[in-house]
Amino acid sequence: xxxxxxxxxxxxxxxxxxxxxxxxxxxxxxxxxxxxxxxxxxxxxxxxxxxxxxxxxxxxxxxxxxxxxxxxxxxxxxxxxxxxxxxxxxxxxxxxxxxxxxxxxxxxxxxxxxxxxxxxxxxxxxxxxxxxxxxxxxxxxxxxxxxxxxxxxxxxxxxxxxxxxxxxxxxxxxxxxxxxxxxxxxxxxxxxxxxxxxxxxxxxxxxxxxxxxxxxxxxxxxxxxxxxxxxxxxxx
Amino acid sequence: xxxxxxxxxxxxxxxxxxxxxxxxxxxxxxxxxxxxxxxxxxxxxxxxxxxxxxxxxxxxxxxxxxxxxxxxxxxxxxxxxxxxxxxxxxxxxxxxxxxxxxxxxxxxxxxxxxxxxxxxxxxxxxxxxxxxxxxxxxxxxxxxxxxxxxxxxxxxxxxxxxxxxxxxxxxxxxxxxxxxxxxxxxxxxxxxxxxxxxxxxxxxxxxxxxxxxxxxxxxxxxxxxxxxxxxxxxxxxxxxxxxxxxxxxxxxxxxxxxxxxxxxxxxxxxxxxxxxxxxxxxxxxxxxxxxxxxxxxxxxxxxxxxxxxxxxxxxxxxxxxxxxxxxxxxxxxxxxxxxx
Numbered sequence: 036x037x038x039x040x041x042x043x044x045x046x047x048x049x050x051x052x053x054x055x056x057x058x059x060x061x062x063x064x065x066x067x068x069x070x071x072x073x074x075x076x077x078x079x080x081x082x083x084x085x086x087x088x089x090x091x092x093x094x095x096x097x098x099x100x101x102x103x104x105x106x107x108x109x110x111x112x113x114x115x116x117x118x119x120x121x122x123x124x125x126x127x128x129x130x131x132x133x134x135x136x137x138x139x140x141x142x143x144x145x146x147x148x149x150x151x152x153x154x155x156x157x158x159x160x161x162x163x164x165x166x167x168x169x170x171x172x173x174x175x176x177x178x179x180x181x182x183x184x185x186x187x188x189x190x191x192x193x194x195x196x197x198x199x200x201x202x203x204x205x206x207x208x209x210x211x212x213x214x215x216x217x218x219x220x221x222x223x224x225x226x227x228x229x230x231x232x233x234x235x236x237x238x239x240x241x242x243x244x245x246x247x248x249x250x251x252x253x254x255x256x257x258x259x260x261x262x263x264x265x266x267x268x269x270x271x
Numbered sequence: 272x273x274x275x276x277x278x279x280x281x282x283x284x285x286x287x288x289x290x291x292x293x294x295x296x297x298x299x300x301x302x303x304x305x306x307x308x309x310x311x312x313x314x315x316x317x318x319x320x321x322x323x324x325x326x327x328x329x330x331x332x333x334x335x336x337x338x339x340x341x342x343x344x345x346x347x348x349x350x351x352x353x354x355x356x357x358x359x360x361x362x363x364x365x366x367x368x369x370x371x372x373x374x375x376x377x378x379x380x381x382x383x384x385x386x387x388x389x390x391x392x393x394x395x396x397x398x399x400x401x402x403x404x405x406x407x408x409x410x411x412x413x414x415x416x417x418x419x420x421x422x423x424x425x426x427x428x429x430x431x432x433x434x435x436x437x438x439x440x441x442x443x444x445x446x447x448x449x450x451x452x453x454x455x456x457x458x459x460x461x462x463x464x465x466x467x468x469x470x471x472x473x474x475x476x477x478x479x480x481x482x483x484x485x486x487x488x489x490x491x492x493x494x495x496x497x498x499x500x501x502x503x504x505x506x507x508x509x510x511x512x513x514x515x516x517x518x519x520x521x522x523x524x525x526x527x528x529x530x531x532x533x534x535x536x537x538x539x540x541x542x543x544x545x546x547x548x549x550x551x552x553x554x555x556x557x558x559x560x561x562x563x564x565x566x567x568x569x570x571x572x573x574x575x576x577x578x579x580x581x582x583x584x585x586x587x588x589x590x591x592x593x594x595x596x597x598x599x600x601x602x603x604x605x606x607x608x609x610x611x
Binding site for chain 1: 273274277278280281282284285286287288289438439440442443445446447448449599600601
């Protein structure tokens, strides 16, 4: 996936993206990091063909956005920030709905793969936060996507549920699925990502591996390196 | 179309398992029916009389001054029948024919007495015939059917879509292969199904009250048309509201539904409204839908073409505007895709 000089100005005149560029390689986990309002969700919106770019070039799996969005949508799985499924449908019904929307009839193995078999007949609204997030991930994966976009997938989860979701993301990565995610948890980004991009004020400040970012700022954690980078940007 | 049907199924299953929706679909119309049936069911409210024949203007004036009747000069016996009014015809100052709704039989004697006084004719030949087999209950049940299409149409779209927006389901669907038109169609299918379910239930209550409706395909057609019109209106309200202020859309929908519901002929005849409100109530879309429903299921009369035309035009306008505003993705996205 390639994003080159992406700009997005909303109708009210708010300039959310001011020339974002980065590349995501096949099979890697790539994380977008940045404070609230940095432009992460807007970037996701453009890549997932929900928002129209104002200018710039976006290619997803070799296809152009927005001109080939119909094809892009059928190959990309998305889990929006704080996504909730159909609350009065069961887990199985939620996953099967999204699978069928993508023309996929084999969705039961996915339920097992995400450890949801014993909840398959349970209504979505009665699930715990961690299980709901797993269902959200199942809905994102239901169309057998080649690229998965996860917008803050672990926000609001307890540590155990977060770790559970990390395991699933790790497993997806081992199976060659390309993942683009955003997160505020720097330990999560450090542990899961092959590379990260730090966005601030609608611009990309840095694209590198977590180790690369840490080395550059001589820090022992990605969080410390990130804070130094953001501090520099805020300073001017 | 596959996406639309799948999504309609998901929305139906999701909402029919939800107590809030069940309240609006089942309990709300039931409460309205029972409430109005209890308040107005035993008492006659149909004091309007259409007067025709010898010295009709003078007689109408005399009757209106009696304090019992609101008399109008007209020979439109069908109009009187449809509105639940009385109709009287005076021939050569010697005979009086009265047509009256069955529940208003008590009004015939005072009416005949007043006519006798006006004509100063003690030997006036009076012939009084109840017409139609309907009562206030049939009038009310048919009115509630119109209200169902209003409340479910407007609340349904605003409530369902704003809920799904809050849950980020709309974002998820926007990023899926589901097309915007399929999304709109799925919502319309959902609305039509719940309005039909709700109407069936209310008609069953009507049966228990002794009202046997005449049901045919034109009734279903009017119900679908009305539901689409009000769903389109709901979509316009949703679409014009900034997404971070969805509570505003819900508030506007509430106010609009209650205004349209009560300033209409749903529960009682427009003639009982204050003069200033009569014209508004007469031509409110809810009143027009109710007139059409009553023509079909009570009076078995052909539909008035102007009414069908008005509703068809409003439906096209609201559905077209609403569909554009309900678009899953940023406006113009589909156009941009197609053109590149």
